[in-house]
Amino acid sequence: MKLSTKGRYGLRALIDLALYSEKEAVCIQSIATRQNISESYLEQLVRKLKKAGLVTSVRGAGGGYRLARPASEISVGDVLRALEGDLEAVTCMGTDAHGSCGSSDQCVTKYVWQRINDSITDAVDTMMLDQLVEESRKLREQGKISTQPCENQE
Amino acid sequence: MKLSTKGRYGLRALIDLALYSEKEAVCIQSIATRQNISESYLEQLVRKLKKAGLVTSVRGAGGGYRLARPASEISVGDVLRALEGDLEAVTCMGTDAHGSCGSSDQCVTKYVWQRINDSITDAVDTMMLDQLVEESRKLREQGKISTQPCENQE
DNA sequence: TTTAATTCCGACTAAATTACTCAGATTTAT
DNA sequence: ATAAATCTGAGTAATTTAGTCGGAATTAAA
Numbered sequence A, B: 001m002k003l004s005t006k007g008r009y010g011l012r013a014l015i016d017l018a019l020y021s022e023k024e025a026v027c028i029q030s031i032a033t034r035q036n037i038s039e040s041y042l043e044q045l046v047r048k049l050k051k052a053g054l055v056t057s058v059r060g061a062g063g064g065y066r067l068a069r070p071a072s073e074i075s076v077g078d079v080l081r082a083l084e085g086d087l088e089a090v091t092c093m094g095t096d097a098h099g100s101c102g103s104s105d106q107c108v109t110k111y112v113w114q115r116i117n118d119s120i121t122d123a124v125d126t127m128m129l130d131q132l133v134e135e136s137r138k139l140r141e142q143g144k145i146s147t148q149p150c151e152n153q154e
Numbered sequence C: 001t002t003t004a005a006t007t008c009c010g011a012c013t014a015a016a017t018t019a020c021t022c023a024g025a026t027t028t029a030t
Numbered sequence D: 001a002t003a004a005a006t007c008t009g010a011g012t013a014a015t016t017t018a019g020t021c022g023g024a025a026t027t028a029a030a
Helices: A005-020 A028-035 A039-051 A076-084 A109-126 A129-141 B005-020 B028-035 B039-051 B076-084 B109-126 B129-141
Strands: A055-058 A064-067 B055-058 B064-067
Touching (some): A005 A028, A005 A039, A005 A064, A005 A076, A039 A055, A076 A129, A109 B109, A109 B129, A129 B109, B005 B039, B005 B064, B005 B076, B005 B129, B028 B039, B028 B064, B039 B055, B039 B076, B076 B129
Antiparallel strands (some): A055 A064, B055 B064
8 A cells, every 4th residue: 555666766756857848858877866766767657657648858968858748747647657657555346347356346345445545636637737747936945855755664 | 557366356255245245144155246356366255354354254055255343334445455455555654654765754755645645545444345235236136137347357 | 760758568586474383281170 | 271362573476666778869068
């Protein structure tokens, strides 16, 4: 029930990208060093973000990445789903798509998983990237680091 | 970001227990066969539920398990936390408990994880076991199986 | 036209976690 | 005594996570 580093790093990376790619494309390396993430691993993640249509790339020297659309039109859910696959805590819903499960509509725990999924979905889909970027700018103006890693999973 | 079988099986098992342990203690075996869960695996899970104080046990022949308190006082969150550990999607909060993280209170993504965690917590802590048991009884009266497995993770 | 910077791509790997199994000790009703 | 149960800890195969690595393709600039 944990979000993996993909989602955690990836969201940080995308906030970083939003902050620095306004004038020109930003390369993996600079994000990686700012965010203290392994370059080659981050490359993988950004590739996924591109595949999901969240960023665009410019190849060759001086190249890099930019957001594919305004930060206000990218939700946290978009980012996490691109990186983690679907965010459902349990996939046992299916009005139609229940395979081995003969009686999915009679299963009581279904309601539980549905409710958990809904609450997660609601949370991530109502947070937009621009809000985070805004917040991040505020903190920077206060002379504080904003998108630095702050995760200490035990 | 998935709930493991521990949480999924365990909740089913506890609903089953609530349904059948009113008159007498219910043994692992009968839950296991009704719920189609491996006996020895279920044993582990119930052990955890006992450790968490959600069920009580009666040893020896004719023994088994019962709920430690009324189903109305056991939340889905209690059950899942007993089995899965904490349910936080990301543990990066800590008003005090941030270890390697120098600036946890300046980290923007913190707000995101906080909000996701809160929404999950709210969902699981407001669903009580008795509601599920009730629902389960209704379905049974309709001649339908209620707590049978209905999970088909791909 | 060479070079250096960069994205692209897929395969590989070590460590951790998950989903179990198993052997046996202990307790207790009959 | 015996059988039915709970207890307990150790072991294990499969999967997932969190990366690494080598190199091909593209492009700006010297």
